[in-house]
Amino acid sequence: MAVRDAEATKARILAASVAxxxxxxxxxxxxxxxxxxxxxxxxxxxxxxxxxxxxxxAVIDAAIGEMFEAVPFTPRDLPEYGAKLFDFLxxxxxxxxxxxxxxxxxPVHTALEEEIxxxxxxxxxxxxxxxxxxxxxxxxLVAVLAAAWSWVTVPTSxxxxxxxxxxxxxxxxxxxxxxLCRSQG
Amino acid sequence: MAVRDAEATKARILAASVAxxxxxxxxxxxxxxxxxxxxxxxxxxxxxxxxxxxxxxAVIDAAIGEMFEAVPFTPRDLPEYGAKLFDFLxxxxxxxxxxxxxxxxxPVHTALEEEIxxxxxxxxxxxxxxxxxxxxxxxxLVAVLAAAWSWVTVPTSxxxxxxxxxxxxxxxxxxxxxxLCRSQG
DNA sequence: ATCGGGTAAGTAACCAGTTAGTTATATCGT
DNA sequence: ACGATATAACTAACTGGTTACTTACCCGAT
Numbered sequence: 001m002a003v004r005d006a007e008a009t010k011a012r013i014l015a016a017s018v019a020x021x022x023x024x025x026x027x028x029x030x031x032x033x034x035x036x037x038x039x040x041x042x043x044x045x046x047x048x049x050x051x052x053x054x055x056x057x058a059v060i061d062a063a064i065g066e067m068f069e070a071v072p073f074t075p076r077d078l079p080e081y082g083a084k085l086f087d088f089l090x091x092x093x094x095x096x097x098x099x100x101x102x103x104x105x106x107p108v109h110t111a112l113e114e115e116i117x118x119x120x121x122x123x124x125x126x127x128x129x130x131x132x133x134x135x136x137x138x139x140x141l142v143a144v145l146a147a148a149w150s151w152v153t154v155p156t157s158x159x160x161x162x163x164x165x166x167x168x169x170x171x172x173x174x175x176x177x178x179x180l181c182r183s184q185g
Numbered sequence: 186m187a188v189r190d191a192e193a194t195k196a197r198i199l200a201a202s203v204a205x206x207x208x209x210x211x212x213x214x215x216x217x218x219x220x221x222x223x224x225x226x227x228x229x230x231x232x233x234x235x236x237x238x239x240x241x242x243a244v245i246d247a248a249i250g251e252m253f254e255a256v257p258f259t260p261r262d263l264p265e266y267g268a269k270l271f272d273f274l275x276x277x278x279x280x281x282x283x284x285x286x287x288x289x290x291x292p293v294h295t296a297l298e299e300e301i302x303x304x305x306x307x308x309x310x311x312x313x314x315x316x317x318x319x320x321x322x323x324x325x326l327v328a329v330l331a332a333a334w335s336w337v338t339v340p341t342s343x344x345x346x347x348x349x350x351x352x353x354x355x356x357x358x359x360x361x362x363x364x365l366c367r368s369q370g
Numbered sequence: 371a372t373c374g375g376g377t378a379a380g381t382a383a384c385c386a387g388t389t390a391g392t393t394a395t396a397t398c399g400t
Numbered sequence: 401a402c403g404a405t406a407t408a409a410c411t412a413a414c415t416g417g418t419t420a421c422t423t424a425c426c427c428g429a430t
Contacts (some may be wrong), residue, residue: 009375009376027209031419041378042420042421047375051421099340100285103341104285105210105213109340113340116342139348139357141343141347142336142357145335145338145340149338150327151327153330153334154327155284156292156294157299157302158327158330160294161306176328176331179367182368183360189409191408216386217384217386226410228387228412229409236386
């Protein structure tokens with residue numbers, strides 16, 4: 001490791017920021033903590049990222065962008081998609097928290113983010129027979145996502161009563177989406 | 186209205202706190218803003234509620250307690266329960282935000298909160314035939330709640346593509362839960 | 371020598387919580 | 401009924417610590 005390496009310093013700051021914002025949110029995050037966790041000088045955060053808000057935006061871009069792009073969309077096999085999305089969520093609790101903070105503290109979505117679902121909806125439309133009275137593909141996706149996210153969004157006071165077996169949770173996500181698909185085209 | 190009315194002042198502080206915490210969360214909320222919005226002296230907040238954390242707890246108790254108690258649980262008709270829960274969520278966006286903040290900033294659940302779901306799970310157990318290989322009642326409830334919450338938890342970038350007709354959203358919540366019940370006992 | 375990467379030491383504003391009081395109202399002896 | 405007194409309700413101004421952001425400077429490599 002070079003004594004002076006701008007890219008490495010920037011990367012350390014970003015990694016520390018992801019952890020800090022995931023834990024405390026935008027309002028609760030502390031620039032001083034990020035600097036010391038990144039073994040970087042506070043000033044460099046401002047050189048590389050501008051200010052706290054822009055740093056949070058950089059964290060969002062780094063953490064959320066992959067969120068729905070990392071899981072390949074399989075419109076012909078929605079239960080499989082839900083299972084893979086579930087796997088991703090289980091493996092990425094930090095990204096889940098950052099997404100939750102973003103919804104509360106930065107309620108905006110870029111045109112790029114919209115594109116993620118535009119493509120999925122179009123792909124789903126292409127493979128579905130246009131049955132009368134059926135849900136729109138976007139609405140079906142809403143239901144599929146809700147099932148895949150169900151173990152993330154469940155209130156903790158119910159979670160302690162339900163199964164904690166991740167494999168079983170995954171199976172139930174699959175079953176729920178299968179039931180949805182059976183009642184749809 | 187009397188010039189001095191402890192109960193009324195306390196109620197104004199609590200109401201202002203609900204709005205402030207719903208908007209900004211625990212870390213982002215400002216005691217000074219609450220005091221001025223409540224037309225109360227800042228000191229009275231400390232007299233009546235102790236400190237910021239305890240005030241947030243009071244807000245949680247006021248807002249969350251009703252959340253799952255306000256909707257009567259009908260174990261024999263889960264689609265109806267989901268629809269009523271959906272209606273409640275649509276009518277109470279402030280409570281939804283406070284719940285979201287609480288999950289992130291106060292990840293604890295009291296014994297009382299647990300009781301809410303203990304009762305529901307027991308009631309659901311009592312009316313279900315114990316079919317082999319079926320989900321536990323708690324796990325079924327997880328799936329039902331996910332469906333009822335689906336329009337709250339959907340990413341905004343998908344929400345803009347899906348229907349914005351609340352009546353239709355409600356119908357789809359009902360359909361999803363019916364599909365779940367059909368595949369279960 | 372100069373320029374990008376890095377640092378120590380600020381600064382001004384902010385904010386949760388406190389101090390030291392004032393004013394309204396309830397209680398009580400007469 | 402009524403003034404004296406206690407107490408509850410309320411207030412303005414302050415404090416000490418924190419926090420986002422800056423200034424002025426140093427160092428190493430080319």
